[in-house]
Amino acid sequence: xxxxxxxxxxxxxxxxxxxxxxxxxxxxxxxxxxxxxxxxxxxxxxxxxxxxxxxxxxxxxxxxxxxxxxxxxxxxxxxxxxxxxxxxxxxxxxxxxxxxxxxxxxxxxxxxxxxxxxxxxxxxxxxxxxxxxxxxxxxxxxxxxxxxxxxxxxxxxxxxxxxxxxxxxxxxxxxxxxxxxxxxxxxxxxxxxxxxxxxxxxxxxxxxxxxxxxxxxxxxxxxxxxxxxxxxxxxxxxxxxxxxxxxxxxxxxxxxxxxxxxxxxxxxxxxxxxxxxxxxxxxxxxxxxxxxxxxxxxxxxxxxxxxxxxxxxxxxxxxxxxxxxxxxxxxxxxxxxxxxxxxxxxxxxxxxxxxxxxxxxxxxxxxxxxxxxxxxxxxxxxxxxxxxxxxxxxxxxxxxxxxxxxxxxxxxxxxxxxxxxxxxxxxxxxxxxxxxxxxxxxxxxxxxxxxxxxxxxxxxx
Numbered sequence: 001x002x003x004x005x006x007x008x009x010x011x012x013x014x015x016x017x018x019x020x021x022x023x024x025x026x027x028x029x030x031x032x033x034x035x036x037x038x039x040x041x042x043x044x045x046x047x048x049x050x051x052x053x054x055x056x057x058x059x060x061x062x063x064x065x066x067x068x069x070x071x072x073x074x075x076x077x078x079x080x081x082x083x084x085x086x087x088x089x090x091x092x093x094x095x096x097x098x099x100x101x102x103x104x105x106x107x108x109x110x111x112x113x114x115x116x117x118x119x120x121x122x123x124x125x126x127x128x129x130x131x132x133x134x135x136x137x138x139x140x141x142x143x144x145x146x147x148x149x150x151x152x153x154x155x156x157x158x159x160x161x162x163x164x165x166x167x168x169x170x171x172x173x174x175x176x177x178x179x180x181x182x183x184x185x186x187x188x189x190x191x192x193x194x195x196x197x198x199x200x201x202x203x204x205x206x207x208x209x210x211x212x213x214x215x216x217x218x219x220x221x222x223x224x225x226x227x228x229x230x231x232x233x234x235x236x237x238x239x240x241x242x243x244x245x246x247x248x249x250x251x252x253x254x255x256x257x258x259x260x261x262x263x264x265x266x267x268x269x270x271x272x273x274x275x276x277x278x279x280x281x282x283x284x285x286x287x288x289x290x291x292x293x294x295x296x297x298x299x300x301x302x303x304x305x306x307x308x309x310x311x312x313x314x315x316x317x318x319x320x321x322x323x324x325x326x327x328x329x330x331x332x333x334x335x336x337x338x339x340x341x342x343x344x345x346x347x348x349x350x351x352x353x354x355x356x357x358x359x360x361x362x363x364x365x366x367x368x369x370x371x372x373x374x375x376x377x378x379x380x381x382x383x384x385x386x387x388x389x390x391x392x393x394x395x396x397x398x399x400x401x402x403x404x405x406x407x408x409x410x411x412x413x414x415x416x417x418x419x420x421x422x423x424x425x426x427x428x429x430x431x432x433x434x435x436x437x438x439x440x441x442x443x444x445x446x447x448x449x450x451x452x453x454x455x456x457x458x459x460x461x
Contacts, residue, residue: 023427024090024427024428024429025090025425025426025427025428026089026090026091026092026425026426026427026428026437027075027089027423027424027425028074028075028086028089028091028092028422028423028424029091029421029422029424029425029426029437029439030417030418030421030422030423030424031071031074031075031091031092031094031095031422032091032094032437033393033421033449033452033453033456034074034095034389034422035091035094035095036456036460037389037392037393037456037459038067038095038385040456040459040460041388043385044063044067046125046128046129047062047063047066047125048062048063050121050122050124050125050128051118051121053117053121054117054118054121056110056113056114056118057113058106058109058110058113059102060098060102060106060110064096064097064098064102065102065107065110066378066381067095067096067097068083068096068098068101068102068107069107069360069375069378069379069382070095070378070381070382070385071086071092071095071096072086072360073358073359073360073379073382073414074382074386074414074418074422075089075092075418075422075423076418076423077360078360078362078363079104079360079363079365080104080107080108080363080365081104082104083101083102083103083104083107084103084104086101087100087101090428091426091437107365108365108366108371111365111366111368111371111372111374111375112366112368112370112371113371114370114371114373114374115370116370118374119370119373119374119377122374122377122378122381123189123377125381126187126188126189126377126380126381126384127188127189127214129381129384129385129388130181130186130187130188130384131214131218131219132388133184133186133387133388133391134181134184134186134218134219134222135218135219137183137184137391137408139183139184139219139222139408140221140222140223141183141222141223141224141225141405142181142183142215142219142222142223142224142225143181143182143183143225143226143227143405144179144180144181144182144188144208144211144212144215144224144225144226144227145179145180145181145182145226145227145228145345145348146177146178146179146180146204146207146208146211146226146228146232147177147178147180147228147229147345147348147349147352148164148175148176148177148178148193148231149175149176149178149352149356150164150165150167150173150174150175150195151173151174151175151176151356151361151362151364152165152167152168152171152172152173152364153171153172153173153174153195153364154172154364154367155172156367157172157174157364157366157367157369157372158367158368158369159174159194159369160172160173160174160194160195160364161173161194161195161196162195162196163175163194163195163196163197164195164196164198165195172195173195174192174193174194174195174364174372175193175194175195175196175197176190176191176192176193176376177190177191177193177203177204177207178190178191178348178352178380179207179208179211180348180351180352182227182344182345182347182348182405182406182407183401183405183407183408184387184391184407184408184409185347185351185387185407185411186384186387187351187355187380187383187384188211188214188215189207189210189211190376190377190380191203191207192369192372192373192376198231204231204232204234204237205234205236205237205240208226208232208237208240208241209240212224212226212244212246223247224246224247225246225247225248225331225405226241226246226247226248226249227248227249227250227341227342227344227345227405228248228249228250228251228345229250229251229345230250230251230252230253231253232250233250233251233252233253233328235289235291237250238250238289238291238293238328239289239291241330242330246330247329247330247331248329248330248331249327249328249329249330249331249338249341249342250327250328250329251325251326251327251342252295252326252327252328254317254324254326258284258286260284260295260297260326263282263284263297264297264299264324267280267297270299271335273334273335273336274336275301276300276301277298277299277300277336277339278298278299279296279297279298279299279335279336279339280296280297281294281295281296281297281335282294282295282297283295293328294328295326295327295328296326296327296328296329296335296338297324297325297326298324298325298326298327298335298339299322299323299324299325300322300323300325301321301322302321302322302323303321325339327339327342329341329342333403337403340402340403340404341403341404341405343404344401344403344404344405344406347404347406347407354383354413354414354415355379355380355383357415358413358414358415359379359380359382359383359414360375360379361376361379361380361383363375386414386417387411390409390411390412391409392455392456392459393451393452393455393456393459394451394452394455395411395412395417395452396409396410396411396412397409397410398410420445420448421445421448421449421452424439424440424445425439425440426438426439
């Protein structure tokens, strides 16, 4: 049945009068569920315990400031100045357990107090949050992935240098290195670095060694795997992983001294693993490294008509018809499965993008190196807490990642969670001596909130 025009349209003849008045209204009703979760996992006590030996001055405690940062990112803020736009929301104040939020200048000055020792407290706290969930899941295999990401900085930011910035090579930047757990999407570690530090230098080996030692200590029965991009194809890293009997896969760069291009051009017959995929294996002797490596060469057909004058080089390893890649691995996988396994690390790129876009990781809030490093640690902590929240409330559904070793669970991005149930308007009312949070009726949202509430009650029991 068609509706009449008078039932569809409404006549608007005047403007609404806009007034501002103190009211118990919130734009972020979903923070109540997150507050309950933080209380169940005793987050406040964990933060106090981690900073027991570190004193940071100010009117606000360490717990207060960390919760303010977490609240800022959860509701969509990206920069410290955005705190002004949420400072009067009652649910934000409730999550932080504060009657008034600090200004952005107070946040900046607080971050500037961090030293190497107090920064380590954040590292320990983040590791505790991650390993607690990994122990609960009782995973047989832990796949660690390592990669760096560029953060552009201003000219006056401490320890920011010109280096590996693909967007603006003349801009100063940081180049933090992250360790990612493929099965759950957690970030186990983040180490801030100047923008001119290459992934494969000794700094990268130190992070790899530290992460592997942590996993062995906390999860002694788990089998450890590592996969890395071509920046980590370095003598020290390869020998360390081989010596420690760690199964790994690393992409091999098209360096001239490796003569990989000559090996590809001289190959007459390729083994086919599909319509467009072919491979072969070849033993390469690296006398300068004292290593003999069996490399797997792949080519994927990308075109039937190559462009004229197309170059085959390090950054575009294709000849216009086939795209080539080379992988060195100690994994016991068929060539096709090896390529799928290595390509599984692309999921880390998506999670780095979420970390930078939704948890404020891409911002550089101060001119101090340690302050910016602390900011990154708190950002990663907030990300990992939301991963744990989705697991504990059954929002993350099981999936079969197959040989690619990606997430075992299907997570929602923070952007989706905001739309579904975090950034929801509500009114706080007093009834029967208790405060109630009233939301507008929406069947889908109501069912989801009820499911999460039951899951939290079960977790607290």
